[in-house]
Amino acid sequence: MKGREWHLRRRPSGTPTASDVALVEVTVPEPGPGEVLVRNTAMSVEPYMRGRMSETRSYADAYPLDAPMTGHAVGRVLASGPDGPPVGSWVRHELGWRELAVVPGAAVDVVDVEGVDPAAFLGVLGLTGLTAYVGLRRIAALRPGETLFVSAAAGAVGSTAGQIAKAQGCIVVGSAGSPEKVARLTEDLGFDAAFDHRAGPAREQLAAALERAGTDGIDVYFDNVGGEQLEAAVRRMREGGRLTLCGAIATYNATEPVPGPRNLLLMIWRRLRMEGFLVGDHEDLRPDFERDMRAWLRASVVRPLETRVSGGIEAAWPAFLDMLAGGSVGKSIVDLT
Amino acid sequence: MKGREWHLRRRPSGTPTASDVALVEVTVPEPGPGEVLVRNTAMSVEPYMRGRMSETRSYADAYPLDAPMTGHAVGRVLASGPDGPPVGSWVRHELGWRELAVVPGAAVDVVDVEGVDPAAFLGVLGLTGLTAYVGLRRIAALRPGETLFVSAAAGAVGSTAGQIAKAQGCIVVGSAGSPEKVARLTEDLGFDAAFDHRAGPAREQLAAALERAGTDGIDVYFDNVGGEQLEAAVRRMREGGRLTLCGAIATYNATEPVPGPRNLLLMIWRRLRMEGFLVGDHEDLRPDFERDMRAWLRASVVRPLETRVSGGIEAAWPAFLDMLAGGSVGKSIVDLT
Structure with a gap:
């Protein structure tokens, strides 16, 4: 053949x-x-x-x-x-x-x-969904009522992470790369606020989006991009906040090293934890994940x-x-x- | 009066x-x-x-x-x-x-x-000693046999952290700001290797010091300085490594923001965890600390x-x-x- x-x-x-x-x-x-x-x-x-x-x-x-x-x-x-x-x-x-x-x-x-x-x-029932699940549940230990910021939120992992967090009673703010994507987040997926990271400095836009979502700080940042958005997130983390590093799209095509956040001193002052993970280390969560995700899909909690x-x-x-x-x-x- | x-x-x-x-x-x-x-x-x-x-x-x-x-x-x-x-x-x-x-x-x-x-x-029986103790024991969860790199190792916290780690059977590498300080670390305090961070690029000197200590990677980095040494440490962290952020001397006098590590992508690939802490949150460890430190002082394990x-x-x-x-x-x- x-x-x-x-x-x-x-x-x-x-x-x-x-x-x-x-x-x-x-x-x-x-x-x-x-x-x-x-x-x-x-x-x-x-x-x-x-x-x-x-x-x-x-x-x-x-x-x-x-x-x-x-x-x-x-x-x-x-x-x-x-x-x-x-x-x-x-x-x-x-x-x-x-x-x-x-x-x-x-x-x-x-x-x-x-x-x-x-x-x-x-996608949602594969490693994409498992990645969102592991990042929120095991790495970030997200709790109901907390505020989540997720970058590349109109991406495969980001859109799933945001929806899982909404289902747990969290405030969810996302970033994406066009006005159309931003609209999908707030209109179709139930995000509390979203912004277009290409429209201006991440620092200002993140602050405004948090305000629109009725919150003033971030408990968990689910990072898919690195770079400028990571620095902006560190700036707005609450005490005891967790930064889950899942991807770094901002660096993949870069031919020069992308500078890290210039405000890591806040990691000390606010007792922050930043942790990278690879989904392959967390296969033990797959049965729980498949059970939960099939239920969320049936209930249209995750679309x-x-x-x-x-x-x-x-x-x-x-x-x-x-x-x-x-x-x-x-x-x-x-x-x- | x-x-x-x-x-x-x-x-x-x-x-x-x-x-x-x-x-x-x-x-x-x-x-x-x-x-x-x-x-x-x-x-x-x-x-x-x-x-x-x-x-x-x-x-x-x-x-x-x-x-x-x-x-x-x-x-x-x-x-x-x-x-x-x-x-x-x-x-x-x-x-x-x-x-x-x-x-x-x-x-x-x-x-x-x-x-x-x-x-x-x-010093050793005060917050300085408690800081070293909390950073190694609770934040980094340092285990016997692991390799520790500590910056500002001839400082109050760094010199205590290095000696505690040696007492636990770890390989310990330190950095300091003069040849005299470096000599104190290896000759008086039992460090396996040390380098003068003012003598050349941290990246090269750290690699050479690890080699002199007979190891090729870092399990725990106890960071007192931030900046260039933090980036060098990220580069040499082993899978599952922990970076304990305790201080950032490199930034205290800086009038411009100090860039963060340009290699945070390694945080994902190697599943690293970076965590800042303030000793005041960990007063519950003080009784254990005072008991252990008095014993270490009596036995001259910590000088x-x-x-x-x-x-x-x-x-x-x-x-x-x-x-x-x-x-x-x-x-x-x-x-x-």
């Missing part, structure tokens, strides 16, 4: 371009013993992938050159061995960026799609914010660039069929 | 100078009901006092102008009411910067000087590093300036008698 896949041709400098990659048609081998052949139906494009395109040491290995890139995908089993999942099952795995994937049996995860869109396992891209595998690279440039809202999912 | 005291005359800009203060002779009033008259025998000069001379909002109030400054002192009771401590008792209180102090009874703390120099209650200044109250301001400029080692204590 033949299938197409995206290869990394060279490491991007700054913003990636079309000449950094190539869409290649390959002959997919028969699955060997213990392997599973999957027809991918959807894949996600995510900010962390930009990091893996660089050689910089990161928590994940750099993508090799002239080989297919990887990432989360869902699909249906086309062929499988005697111990593998039945043909026709829905599975989630990490060999995205391709139409057909031959995956080791241990690396596929059969999912229960009863009542949910299978692509939800790329997935997604950008669905059609056009098949060819559309995946442009969708990645668009997501990176801030053109998408929520989880960017590419339908491959 | 007449006594002399140091008044703040104006708020220093950058490094304080002699014209910012005045030594004033005053008539000390009779102690009123519930008050205690104390002849101070020793006072400490400390970096945080620089912060209180500025108007900048801090965790502690700014010193008022044209009034005596405050700070830790020990002394003996000269006069006291029926419910107060007996005449002749040794007490610790916060009305330093003066020869005679009239202190509310509730604000004096009778100390047991059996077997110890009363001035120890300004107080002090700069003793004689010359009475007149010597207090020059001693403060010298401490701030890095001319002292360990706790700076001014003998007032």
Whole structure:
């Protein structure tokens, strides 16, 4: 069988371009013993992938050159061995960026799609949702009634985190990169206030948004961007506040190091705690998370914010660039069929 | 009775100078009901006092102008009411910067000087020692065998923290501001390695010091300075490392904001936790601390590093300036008698 896949041709400098990659048609081998052949139906494009395109040491290995890139995908089993999942099952795995994937049996995860869109396992029911859940519940220990500020709040993780916090009786303020995204946060997702971080200094806009939300300080900052917004958040943290570092979009494309907050002395004066985490360390929370998230989805307490891209595998690279440039809202999912 | 005291005359800009203060002779009033008259025998000069001379909002109030400054002192009771401590008792209180102090009874703390120099209650047996103890034990949760890096290690808190960690079987690396101080750390206090932060880029010197200590990464950074050394420490933290923010000497005299670490992305990749604290929130640890520290002092596991200044109250301001400029080692204590 033949299938197409995206290869990394060279490491991007700054913003990636079309000449950094190539869409290649390959002959997919028969699955060997213990392997599973999957027809991918959807894949996600995510900010962390930009990091893996660089050689910089990161928590994940750099993508090799002239080989297919990887990432989360869902699909249906086309062929499988005697111990593998039945043909026709829905599975989630990490060999995205391709139409057909031959995956080791241990690396596929059969999912229960009863009542949910299978692509939800790329987003709210996948690592995206688990990331928001772990960040709020375990790292920040968010309590009802507290004030949460979340940056990149119209992104996949941010939009989920904000909605989970609202469901727990918190005041939620978010930032996003366009007036349209800001409107989605307050009008569709129930945020108490939101601001466009491109419209002026984060420091002033954050202060005004907190005021609109009827609060004067932040108990928990869920940071997806770093840079200027992190400094602005430190400035408005309440005593005993927690800063959960989840991502740093502001630094991913940067060719110069992005300065850290100049006001870290406030970390001492206000007894603040700042902690980075990677969701992979917290798999033990997955059963609780899946139970809670399925309930929140049924009750429409959490409504997935997604950008669905059609056009098949060819559309995946442009969708990645668009997501990176801030053109998408929520989880960017590419339908491959 | 007449006594002399140091008044703040104006708020220093950058490094304080002699014209910012005045030594004033005053008539000390009779102690009123519930008050205690104390002849101070020793006072400490400390970096945080620089912060209180500025108007900048801090965790502690700014010193008022044209009034005596405050700070830790020990002394003996000269006069006291029926419910107060007996005449002749040794007490610790916060009305330093003066020869005679009239202190509310509730604000004096009778100390047991059996077997110890009363001035120890300004240092290793006082808030200095408690700060090191709380920072390592509660904030960092330092474990035996881990590697500790402590900056301003020839300072009062840093020298105590390093010695406590050595007593727990840790590898300890410190930084200080002169070759003489560096020598004290490795030759007198048992540090595994130390470096002079003024001799070159912190990043390179820290790497070399870790190598000399036979280790390649840091589990706990006890930060007393901020700035460049904080960035260098973040770079060498091990997975799951903790950064305890205790002070930020690098920023106290700065007239421009000091940039934060440019490598906070490592906080995520390596799951680091950074936490600021103020010792006043952790008074509950004081009984454990006093028991442990008296034992460590008896066993010479902790040896107080002090700069003793004689010359009475007149010597207090020059001693403060010298401490701030890095001319002292360990706790700076001014003998007032």
